[in-house]
Amino acid sequence: MEELTKTEERIMQIIWDLGRCLVRDIIQKMPDEPKPPYNTISSVVRLLESKGFLSYKAYGKTYEYFPIISxxxxxxxxxxxxxxxxxxxxxxxxxxxxxxxxxxxxxxxxxxxxxxxxx
Structure with missing residues (x-):
């Protein structure tokens, strides 16, 4: 299992808390003001998926992500x-x-x- 960066770990903490979520759900739960751009979080989520931490279910162009590592x-x-x-x-x-x-x-x-x- 690859190590996570601090940013990836913060996002994984949110995903673990949410269970299943969309990128906008992750952004909504982030405490940082101003909120990071959608594309930034989407890129990190895709990295987490490529590292084997997440999987997703596609609904057209919308992706619902969920953890596969507890x-x-x-x-x-x-x-x-x-x-x-x-x-x-x-x-x-x-x-x-x-x-x-x-x-x-x-x-x-x-x-x-x-x-x-x-x-």
Whole structure:
């Protein structure tokens, strides 16, 4: 699976939320003001389709897009890459980072301990 650019990922987040949609539905959900041009979003959607993230159903000249890679599947693959690239596949490094950098509460740390002990 190819990696997504930040723009592609933002658009995929909208598509995952919508399920099935037209390009105009995506634009409507975008928070940026001013809204990007229709052709720009249409081009990104076509790139997502060529990368295997989307498929579509044609109704004449109108295309309804839908995800064929779930948000969860993409999240798992992305996490595995981050885990390997930034933490060297070391659970200790990941947990150490979480505890030190994310300012976990004592309750959250206890929950992590419990999860580890119950495995």
């Amino acid at each position: 948000k969860e599947e993409y999240g798992q693959r992305t996490f595995k890459k981050v885990f390997a690239d930034y933490f060297g596949n070391s659970m200790e490094s990941l947990l150490s980072f979480m505890v030190k950098e994310e300012n976990l509460t004592l309750e959250e740390i206890e929950k992590l301990k419990s999860l580890i002990n119950n495995r």
